[in-house]
Amino acid sequence: MATETLTTERILEATEEVLRRHGPAKANVVDVARALGVSHGSVYRHFGTKAQLREAVTKRWLDRTTNELQLLMTDGSLTAPAMLRQWLATLFAAKRRKAGDDPQLFATYQVLISENSRVVELHVGELIMQLDHIIQDGIAKGQFSLPHPDPALTARAVFDATNRFHDPAYAGEWQKAGIDEEFRALTDLVLRGLNS
Amino acid sequence: MATETLTTERILEATEEVLRRHGPAKANVVDVARALGVSHGSVYRHFGTKAQLREAVTKRWLDRTTNELQLLMTDGSLTAPAMLRQWLATLFAAKRRKAGDDPQLFATYQVLISENSRVVELHVGELIMQLDHIIQDGIAKGQFSLPHPDPALTARAVFDATNRFHDPAYAGEWQKAGIDEEFRALTDLVLRGLNS
Structure with a gap:
């Protein structure tokens, strides 16, 4: 080695x-x-420093999800509403997989995340920028019309609206019965909110 | 005494x-x-038992919010969309007030809440029932049409979509700049999702 x-x-x-x-x-x-x-x-x-190492490993962990979503966004065959659905489903699946497959590592990262709020803020900012991109694309294609003139604020609203399906604070609910149906109901509501 | x-x-x-x-x-x-x-x-x-006393005091704390919302729902002058906006704003205001005015008592209740998940589940169930009532009323009056045939599931989706503005896990964000604008953007999205 x-x-x-x-x-x-x-x-x-x-x-x-x-x-x-x-x-x-x-x-x-x-x-x-x-x-x-x-x-x-x-x-x-x-x-x-040890703090810098912990910060870098936290960023790497969060970046894996951002990169998976970024890759999805290169799929030019999807309409904006289909892309948004797929993006939200991929984010939920990625977080649930991390929480379920390796709970010990997941718990460890929750501790690191609580120490590195700046890294988490950057991560959330990147995810909201991806949402903003999907929304702007949908407006340009006439597939979305917004309840609010500011796409960035709408992107934030979509992110906030789906907290239960990506914020690790809710990880305990991600395996319960009916959660997939509740995810679909929420996604339907959000998509309708964008007039798709 | x-x-x-x-x-x-x-x-x-x-x-x-x-x-x-x-x-x-x-x-x-x-x-x-x-x-x-x-x-x-x-x-x-x-x-x-001491546990029963702690459970009862937790229930009383949560019931204060439920009762305030129940009182609002007796206002027959509001349309269903206006009622839903008012209900969500009242819930956010009540939670923010509790967190801001008496942070020590709020922190105390967070501990009690973590001990009494049954009481919290009942509380969440009552809030979702109130939402269900508003939604059904809006359907009956032709003021809402749902993305999903089941009003109870839609009520759950509205509750989940607004987590950031009522779940104590987010209390740290309730005083930050721009939060009211973000609340409005989310509420607009949700209301549009109900086709109001």
């Missing part, structure tokens, strides 16, 4: 694994360096 | 005051009895 180049990505992968094993309270840079077979000084050359 | 009749209401008032002063971790039945000038046995004749 030590003969491979020590990239930022390799450090972040190792950090996630250490966090999964030791939990957010106990995980430290020495564990990360040991997992990589390098000195902790080598890790500190990439990330100046 | 001791010569007054020891009513359930007096015990609950005293319990709230004790909770406000001592916090949820330290408050106990002996403090409540002392505040009322009675024996703790007298309190236990009304509430069999």
Whole structure:
């Protein structure tokens, strides 16, 4: 392992694994360096402080979802309403998968997220910008008309309206009976609100 | 004080005051009895256990909001869309007032709420029933048409869509700049979703 180049990505992968094993309270840079077979000084050359490393690993975790949604948005075959439905369903599925498949890592990230509000704000800002893009595209194609003249404010409203299906605060409800039907009812209401 | 009749209401008032002063971790039945000038046995004749007393005081706190909304619903002069707007604004105002005017008591109730999920479920159920009533009234008057045939599911969707403006998890955002504009944008979206 030590003969491979020590990239930022390799450090972040190792950090996630250490966090999964030791939990957010106990995980430290020495564990990360040991997992990589390098000195902790080598890790500190990439990330100046433990706080910066934790911030970077949090951003990477959130970016995975943003990137999955960004990829969806390159699909030119969908109408704007179909894209919005698909975007909301993909976001819900991604969050639910993260919460369900690896609850320990999910809980760990909830702790990191509470420490890194700036990273979370950026993440939310990116998601709302994607929504804004879908909405503006729909207006341009005559597929949406807005209740409010400002698309950015409407994008924010769509994001807020669907909190229950992407905010980790509601993760406990994502496996309950009827949740998919409730998601569809909410999506229908939001889509109708955009006059689609 | 001791010569007054020891009513359930007096015990609950005293319990709230004790909770406000001592916090949820330290408050106990002996403090409540002392505040009322009675024996703790007298309190236990009304509430069999400390858990029951905490549950009752939580229910009373949540019922205040339900009752305020129920009172609003007796106003026959409003159209269904105007009633729904007013209902959502009243709920947001009530929650924001509770969080802002007495943050210590609000924090205390967040602890109690986390202990009494059954009481919270009942409260949410009552609020959704009120929404269902407004929606059905709007359908009957030809002022709403639904994206989904089931009014109860739509009522749930309206409740979910407005989480950011009534779920205490978001209390930290209720004083930030632009929140009222964001509330209006969301309300506009929801109202349009009901084709009003």
